[in-house]
Amino acid sequence: MAMALLCSPSHFTTHHHNPFFRNQSRILLSQKKCKLKEKIMACSCACSSSDPSLQNGFCRRDLVLFGLSSSISIAFPSSEILAEEDLKMASVVDEINAYTYSYPAELPSKKFLFKWVESRKPERYSSAAPLSPDARLRIVSERVDIIDNLILSVSIGPPNLQFVKSKDKNTWAAKDVADSVLSDKSSLRVTSTQRLSESSILDAHANEIDGEPYWFYEYIVRKSPTKNAQESNLFRRYIASTAERDGYLYSLSASTLSKQWDKMGPYLEKTVASFRLLPPTGDYVPPYKDPWRFW
Incomplete structure (x- = not known):
């Protein structure tokens, strides 16, 4: 609960027919975001910089699981970009x-x-x-x-x-x-x-x-x-x-x-x-x- 309070928004919107359920939904969403941040931080600490799957402090496998495809495309150039021109x-x-x-x-x-x-x-x-x-x-x-x-x-x-x-x-x-x-x-x-x-x-x-x-x-x-x-x-x-x-x-x-x-x-x-x-x-x-x- 302390983590939820730490990562929760500073205020909640109360203009809703059911403020209680709306606040509960926001708290659950904040908890998920906090867990996601903890997972990424843990990954960046656990993965060694010499690991070929590591770029910019993130593990490729976990980033894919998290669905951060845009970050992967920047950190890991495609083989088409890296391939040498067939001259x-x-x-x-x-x-x-x-x-x-x-x-x-x-x-x-x-x-x-x-x-x-x-x-x-x-x-x-x-x-x-x-x-x-x-x-x-x-x-x-x-x-x-x-x-x-x-x-x-x-x-x-x-x-x-x-x-x-x-x-x-x-x-x-x-x-x-x-x-x-x-x-x-x-x-x-x-x-x-x-x-x-x-x-x-x-x-x-x-x-x-x-x-x-x-x-x-x-x-x-x-x-x-x-x-x-x-x-x-x-x-x-x-x-x-x-x-x-x-x-x-x-x-x-x-x-x-x-x-x-x-x-x-x-x-x-x-x-x-x-x-x-x-x-x-x-x-x-x-x-x-x-x-x-x-x-």
Whole structure:
């Protein structure tokens, strides 16, 4: 009775034909509510936090019994939300420059196909399109999805000694490698410092893969990617991976519009993470070979 009085409402409505029975009903209802609270509190104390069935201090079984389905849906995300998207990837192998990577091709669950077009077929460094007037950094292959505004580009160029000063690549910082690549990545006749001012590096880190360092970095380009863009805050967002061989930096960059990053970013991250330099074959042409040759 003490518990009933403690948890009962502070006053009872007396505007009823039978106040006694109405008050009795309210007391019984209050008792049930108190028992429910005691049950939940007991459950939260009894269940260990290491128990996989426990979330936010409640036991899943007891919550179901109590009918608190809305709480369960918040504390325990459905398997559909947690399930990874069934993404199908396609592979690129460039034996001329000895590298490979995979790119998104299809999302079967959404019946979505990427619309890739190979805008630049793999070619040797000496004949590749330059990214800057000094022709240090050059695109050796590229594919685009114009409909979804995606670009995958592989470039090769020598390190910029202004940023990468040591001969030991194992000591290179990811930020310095990123600055080295970006300093040569501009079609405008400007200085390296001006080229860098066009971009902002968001993240940079290094990983060792198969005994070789790979540098990963993410950045945005401030200039609008389209001439007819109306939004002043419309940037292009990039994620890239770079590796070194024969004194040259090999980089794969993947990009899309900033407003599409939440949707397309995870697929581009998978693409960049798959980038690898391959053991050279008889078809491999080092960047330093026949620099005068344009075919």
